[in-house]
Amino acid sequence: EAAVTQSPRNKVAVTGGKVTLSCNQTNNHNNMYWYRQDTGHGLRLIHYSYGAGSTEKGDIPDGYKASRPSQENFSLILELATPSQTSVYFCASGDARTGGYEQYFGPGTRLTVL
Amino acid sequence: QQQVRQSPQSLTVWEGETAILNCSYEDSTFNYFPWYQQFPGEGPALLISIRSVSDKKEDGRFTIFFNKREKKLSLHITDSQPGDSATYFCAASAGTNAYKVIFGKGTHLHVLP
Numbered sequence: 001e002a003a004v005t006q007s008p009r010n011k012v013a014v015t016g017g018k019v020t021l022s023c024n025q026t027n028n029h030n031n032m033y034w035y036r037q038d039t040g041h042g043l044r045l046i047h048y049s050y051g052a053g054s055t056e057k058g059d060i061p062d063g064y065k066a067s068r069p070s071q072e073n074f075s076l077i078l079e080l081a082t083p084s085q086t087s088v089y090f091c092a093s094g095d096a097r098t099g100g101y102e103q104y105f106g107p108g109t110r111l112t113v114l
Numbered sequence: 115q116q117q118v119r120q121s122p123q124s125l126t127v128w129e130g131e132t133a134i135l136n137c138s139y140e141d142s143t144f145n146y147f148p149w150y151q152q153f154p155g156e157g158p159a160l161l162i163s164i165r166s167v168s169d170k171k172e173d174g175r176f177t178i179f180f181n182k183r184e185k186k187l188s189l190h191i192t193d194s195q196p197g198d199s200a201t202y203f204c205a206a207s208a209g210t211n212a213y214k215v216i217f218g219k220g221t222h223l224h225v226l227p
Contacts, residue, residue, distance in 0.1 A: 004157075031213060033214075035217075040219065041219060042203060042217045042218055042219035042220050043158070043203065043217040044217075045214065045215075045216075048214065058214070090157050090158070092157075094213055101146045101148065101163070101207055101209070101213050101215070102148065102160050102163070103148075103160070103213075103215060104160075105150075105157030105158050105159065106157050107155075107156060107157050108155075108156070108157050
């Protein structure tokens with residue numbers, strides 16, 4: 001089973017500050033995803049990646065950037081954090097070579113922007 | 115916007131009863147429907163899934179019923195246990211864009227002992 005880890009697990013940031021959320025997966029999956037989860041909205045896709053060097057916009061990309069420097073690592077960057085970005089963020093990975101549909105999620109990062 | 119809708123938002127059943135969680139979708143290109151289970155403080159985990167060529171998928175106490183014509187599916191949890199108390203997400207994918215998945219808003223299931 002894929003192992004996906006996220007850091008930090010909790011983060012408090014100030015409005016206007018820069019925040020970087022990190023994700024690492026150890027099962028050599030091609031695809032990786034960043035979601036946010038808010039009450040009443042379920043999981044919404046922010047950015048995703050096909051592999052090292054690629055990033056694609058998801059359904060709610062405004063205010064976020066992503067970086068995929070290697071197969072294992074996928075970061076989510078908030079250049080100018082705002083209180084509306086307070087949420088729980090989940091990273092996931094999936095393997096295109098075996099169909100790709102199954103996504104394996106990390107434990108989440110709880111971000112609070114004051 | 116592609117949408118996946120779930121109902122009810124919250125469901126309470128007694129231990130041993132069958133819980134029925136409903137899901138519907140709009141996009142006819144969706145061909146894969148996973149259900150994820152999430153416990154508080156954890157990430158979602160794949161529970162069971164079905165492809166559009168099937169009308170039923172069973173895994174232990176969990177069964178998906180799929181109606182392609184009506185664009186509806188349901189998750190049945192038989193002999194519900196208190197440990198099944200969690201949030202269940204229905205999702206859908208068309209297999210494009212890195213197998214991008216659209217999630218519903220979830221059903222909170224409470225199983226009372």
